[in-house]
Amino acid sequence: MMTNLLRNACLALIPAGLVLTPLALHAADPSTALQEDFSSGKVPGGWRVAHGDFRVEEGALVLAEKPEDKHNGVLVIPRPNQNLGVSFDFRLDGAKALALSFDVKPGTPGRKGHLFRVVLRPDGFAILRDPDKGNPEIKRAMLAEVKTAFEAGKWYTLNVEHVGSEVIARVGEGHVAKASDPLLGLPKPGLRFVITGQSARIDNLKVRDILASTGR
Numbered sequence: 475m476m477t478n479l480l481r482n483a484c485l486a487l488i489p490a491g492l493v494l495t496p497l498a499l500h501a502a503d504p505s506t507a508l509q510e511d512f513s514s515g516k517v518p519g520g521w522r523v524a525h526g527d528f529r530v531e532e533g534a535l536v537l538a539e540k541p542e543d544k545h546n547g548v549l550v551i552p553r554p555n556q557n558l559g560v561s562f563d564f565r566l567d568g569a570k571a572l573a574l575s576f577d578v579k580p581g582t583p584g585r586k587g588h589l590f591r592v593v594l595r596p597d598g599f600a601i602l603r604d605p606d607k608g609n610p611e612i613k614r615a616m617l618a619e620v621k622t623a624f625e626a627g628k629w630y631t632l633n634v635e636h637v638g639s640e641v642i643a644r645v646g647e648g649h650v651a652k653a654s655d656p657l658l659g660l661p662k663p664g665l666r667f668v669i670t671g672q673s674a675r676i677d678n679l680k681v682r683d684i685l686a687s688t689g690r
Contacts, residue, residue, distance in 0.1 A: 508553060508681040517549075524548040526669055534565075537572065538673035547669040554579070555683060556661045561633045562679040564594060566624050570671035571595045574634060575604075579661040585609075590617075590658050591668065592634055592643045592651075598622045599632070601641050601653040617641075617653035629677075637684055 510518055512530045517523070526547020527538045539547045564572060575591035587607030593600050600619040606612035622645070624630060633644045639659040643651045667676065 508551075508679070510679045512677060520552060522550040522552070524550055528667075531675075534563075534675040534677040535679075536673055536675050537569070537667060537669040539669060539671055547667075549667040550664060551666070552664040553681065554661065554663055555665070555681075556659070557637045557684040559633070559635045559682045559684055560665065560680070561631065563629050563631050563677045565629050565675040566594065566596055566626055567673050567675065568626060568671060569669055569674040571669075572674040572676075573666075573668040573670075574632070575666040575668045576636075576662045577664070577666065579663050582660055585612075585657065585660055589660065589662065590641065590655075592632070592641070594624065594632065594645075596624050596626070598624075599643060599645060599649075599651060601643055601651050603655055603657065612657065615655070617655055618643075618651035620645075620649050620651045622649050635684070 512533055512535050515530050515533075517528055517530060517535070521528075525543045525545045526540050526549070527536075528547065528549050529536050537547055537549065539545075560574060562574075566572065571593050573591040573593045576589045577587065578585045578589045585606055585608070588604035590601065590603045593602055598619065598621040601617045603612075603615040603617055605614045618641075624645075630645055635642045636658070639656045640654045641652070641658060665681070
């Protein structure tokens with residue numbers, strides 16, 4: 475009982491807006507929040523379809539490859555960031571993979587192209603570091619992987635938190651992937667959704683910047 479009382483007393487001292495995570499104690503900046511439930515029936519303005527077919531149906535974003543593109547479907551959301559949290563509901567409807575992907579900011583010394591991605595597949599999910607387009611010594615690497623079954627047509631929720639060189643990805647309560655790599659902590663111009671095959675859906679997208687220092 476005493477342990478619970480002390481725990482509750484400590485929690486009561488945590489200011490509103492702070493998020494407790496296994497990485498550290500971080501504050502969310504509400505002024506930079508992005509939330510999208512696709513209730514408008516349209517892909518939001520400013521989002522760019524680089525390849526593939528992206529459309530809103532029944533209040534969710536449908537993602538699919540176009541065979542004629544001969545390329546994964548890619549949707550780009552311009553939103554500069556470095557430390558952030560991302561969550562969204564997802565449903566795999568036959569897709570081989572759905573990824574939340576990040577590029578390195580153009581002009582960043584020592585790194586070029588794609589940076590890392592969280593990949594969702596029917597048999598689980600993983601955190602992958604991408605190879606560097608300007609440095610052949612930096613190769614693709616599997617940083618963390620969780621094996622679990624995602625049933626076709628069933629909704630799940632992914633939560634990702636990226637602070638500095640660390641990334642945590644969670645699906646539900648019991649499935650957690652953790653990764654750390656010094657190459658991940660670089661500024662990014664936005665985020666991307668990458669779809670392999672046909673098709674998948676996402677909904678209730680939320681993006682927030684994380685204040686690495688709790689002094690703000």
